[in-house]
Amino acid sequence: MAAVPSVPSFDEIRSKTFEYFNKRPCAWQVHICQEILHGDRDLISIAGTGMGKTLTFWMPLIFRPQGIQLVITPLNILGEQNTAILHRIGIEAIFISGTTAKPEIFQDIASLRYRVVIANPEELMREHGGFEMLLQDKIFNSHLISIIVDEAHCISQWGSFRSDYRDIGRLRLFQRKLCPILATSATMSTGVIEDVKKVLRLREESLFVSRCSTDRSNxxxxxxxxxxxxxxxxxxxxxxxxxxxxxxxxxxxxxxxxxxxxxxxxxxxxxxxxxxxxxxxxxxxxxxxxxxxxxxxxxxxxxxxxxxxxxxxxxxxxxxxxxxxxxxxxxxxxxxxxxxxxxxxxxxxxxxxxxxxxxxxxxxxxxxxxxxxxxxxxxxxxxxxxxxxxxxxxxxxxxxxxxxxxxxxxxxxxxxxxxxxxxxxxxxxxEDEDGDEERDEDGRKEMQKDRNKRTHGMKKSKKKSKKDQIEPAIIDLLNAGQRGLGCRRRIFTDTFQNSKAARWLSSLPSCSS
The missing domain is CATH 3.40.50.300 (P-loop containing nucleotide triphosphate hydrolases)
Incomplete structure (x- = not known):
């Protein structure tokens, strides 16, 4: 693969994305695209459902004409959905499932036929499967822009019964040259973020975290x-x-x-x-x-x-x-x-x-x-x-x-x-925006600390009643009024640390500008 070209400017990314996808990206989407194109950092992207995390998967393809994106998805129907969408806009993509994981398909992938390759964790981590060889292929690996773990909270949430989720980090052992890993989700608490970093072997010393509010005010x-x-x-x-x-x-x-x-x-x-x-x-x-x-x-x-x-x-x-x-x-x-x-x-x-x-x-x-x-x-x-x-x-x-x-x-x-x-x-x-300003921030932090302690202190055993498994945040949500916790929405806000969302992004061009 030719030498990596320079990373395009903010304005160039916005205009080209609109030209290709008919969508004008927000500032946080542009910044993620830039960091992926730099190629030297892993990324975590947290943004609310429906905010456009998926667009950031495809934006780098515009600026790397021979580049490939590898996407890990939790559900087959999502892989099929994304493949169909990409085909409609002229991007060659394939979803690897049990029916398509054939030697001839992996030969096509290795020959760079597809710009996007999507797979679930089970196919990706299949022992002696196609991906193990693919990621050791010098030519394919040199064209790989990034590895994207969509809905990354599933690593923690589903890892107990889908064990391949806990092994995804081994991909790095197969690669001749490391490429960025982008982990995305709308729901990653502090504990989940730490788990994701550990499982995926993210390079923490240079980790780029994009955090938008996950609130849905509508x-x-x-x-x-x-x-x-x-x-x-x-x-x-x-x-x-x-x-x-x-x-x-x-x-x-x-x-x-x-x-x-x-x-x-x-x-x-x-x-x-x-x-x-x-x-x-x-x-x-x-x-x-x-x-x-x-x-x-x-x-x-x-x-x-x-x-x-x-x-x-x-x-x-x-x-x-x-x-x-x-x-x-x-x-x-x-x-x-x-x-x-x-x-x-x-x-x-x-x-x-x-x-x-x-x-x-x-x-x-x-x-x-x-x-x-x-x-x-x-x-x-x-x-x-x-x-x-x-x-x-x-x-x-x-x-x-x-x-x-x-x-x-x-x-x-x-x-x-x-x-x-x-x-x-x-x-x-x-009505609650003014209340946010007046709320006792120290009290909220202590409340969340206590909730985290209760969550991490839950007994870990194979057989637990539902009552023992329910996170303290759920019980607080149900009893917010009785316990004096205020607006129920704040349970979600505190859990997903929306207060840490990059406020400076609001001063940059918005999606509609």
């Missing part, structure tokens, strides 16, 4: 206890609003679950509330589904043929659908990072407003613990999944951003009054 955050039997799924009937045959579909929604069976059961319940002809408008989406089904269902959802999905993380990270108005997490997740990733599927179009709702078990709310214990001595009935039980009476949900300005307006079936909370909605726009 998403209202609501927390509500589940007051009906959990496995009845009655709490979810509100997502259909007052829909009747002949009416427009309800706002596009996703309900996330931590368990595949629960997502399917909930799907049967919601289908049972609809006439037979419309039942196919509700579907479940999880890792048990074939890749072909996932592709088809993602298309149906994008085009509005599917109204809502009951999903696990198989539908989540990186899916670029701009108009999902409502995201619900059913039952408390164990990780604050996981929750914010799921909430981040909501209204990726910044011109839209949407709502993210956490429906959690009563036992995790401080003021409802006694109530929960009493109810355990009572008798509850379980609604069988798929039953055609009469739909609970619900209020209209024609536009969640208009109808759900306060928690009391959330159209959930609320037969049991003891589950109510005061002021459960946090829809911050400008």
């Amino acid at each position: 998403i209202a955050i609501i927390v509500r206890p589940i007051v009906n039997p959990i496995y009845s799924y009655r709490e979810l009937s509100f997502v259909l609003g007052d829909w009747e045959p002949g009416n427009p579909p309800p706002p596009k929604f996703i309900v996330f679950f931590d368990n595949i069976k629960y997502s399917v059961d909930a799907g049967h319940y919601l289908r049972g509330l609809l006439p037979k002809d419309e039942q196919s408008c509700i579907n479940w989406f999880n890792s048990d589904m074939s890749d072909e089904f996932k592709r088809s269902e993602a298309e149906r959802f994008a085009h509005g043929e599917t109204w809502g999905l009951l999903a696990t993380d198989s539908f989540g990270m990186g899916m670029d659908l701009p108009d999902i108005k409502l995201v619900v997490q059913y039952c408390a997740p164990t990780s604050i990072s996981m929750l914010w990733q799921r909430f981040g599927r909501c209204v990726r179009d910044p011109s839209l407003n949407g709502i993210a709702i956490l429906l959690a078990e009563k036992e995790y709310f401080d003021h409802l613990k006694n109530t929960t214990k009493k109810r355990k001595r009572g008798i509850t009935t379980k609604t069988e999944p798929g039953s055609t039980a009469k739909r609970a009476k619900v209020r209209p949900l024609s536009d969640p951003t208009n109808n759900l300005s306060r928690i009391d307006d959330v159209p959930l079936d609320d037969d049991e009054g003891d589950g109510e909370q005061e002021d459960d909605t946090d829809n911050e726009q400008d």
Whole structure:
């Protein structure tokens, strides 16, 4: 490969990116591109969902005409999605999966046919696989611009059951010449960042960290206890609003679950509330589904043929659908990072407003613990999944951003009054900005330190109850009002250290200038 050309200027990168991709990059995107092109530093990029981290993967290709980008993705559907997008704009790309990891394909890659190569960790780290030889190939390695680890928080979050994630750093042992590694995510806490640096063997002495705020001010955050039997799924009937045959579909929604069976059961319940002809408008989406089904269902959802999905993380990270108005997490997740990733599927179009709702078990709310214990001595009935039980009476949900300005307006079936909370909605726009200025910063830091200690002090054993696994930040989120922690949004802000976001970037040209 010829000598590395000089790194283009800020203005040149912006103009060329607009020319090639019809998108004018923000200052932080330009700086990441410049650092990748310099080629002598590893990078961590933290920015909110939908802010354009993926664009920074492709920008360097403009200025290295023979360069190659290697991207590691957690989900096959994301690899396929990115490959299709690149093909549409004339960039040769390939996603390596179990069906495409063939010797002739790796020969094509080694002969520099593709500008972008995308793979999941399992294919990348396959013993004696194509990548091991590829990264030792002198010619291929000399053309490699950078290795990109997309959704890098998965190294910590998924490493326990996808062990190849913990081995990605071994790539550096294969390389004849090191190239930059770029680790990106919208949800990396301090602990996750340290883990990522260690696993990927990032060169810490020269590490470049780009940190933008991960806040999504166009998403209202609501927390509500589940007051009906959990496995009845009655709490979810509100997502259909007052829909009747002949009416427009309800706002596009996703309900996330931590368990595949629960997502399917909930799907049967919601289908049972609809006439037979419309039942196919509700579907479940999880890792048990074939890749072909996932592709088809993602298309149906994008085009509005599917109204809502009951999903696990198989539908989540990186899916670029701009108009999902409502995201619900059913039952408390164990990780604050996981929750914010799921909430981040909501209204990726910044011109839209949407709502993210956490429906959690009563036992995790401080003021409802006694109530929960009493109810355990009572008798509850379980609604069988798929039953055609009469739909609970619900209020209209024609536009969640208009109808759900306060928690009391959330159209959930609320037969049991003891589950109510005061002021459960946090829809911050400008009203909290002044409060941020006045907040006791030292107190916030101490609060986060205590939360970190509780997180790191959690017992590590193979068998733990869900209660033992839940991060302290989740419990604080559920009880923010009762514990005097203020706005729930600040739990996310503190966890992901949004206060450290590079404030000086605001003085540089913006995306729209």
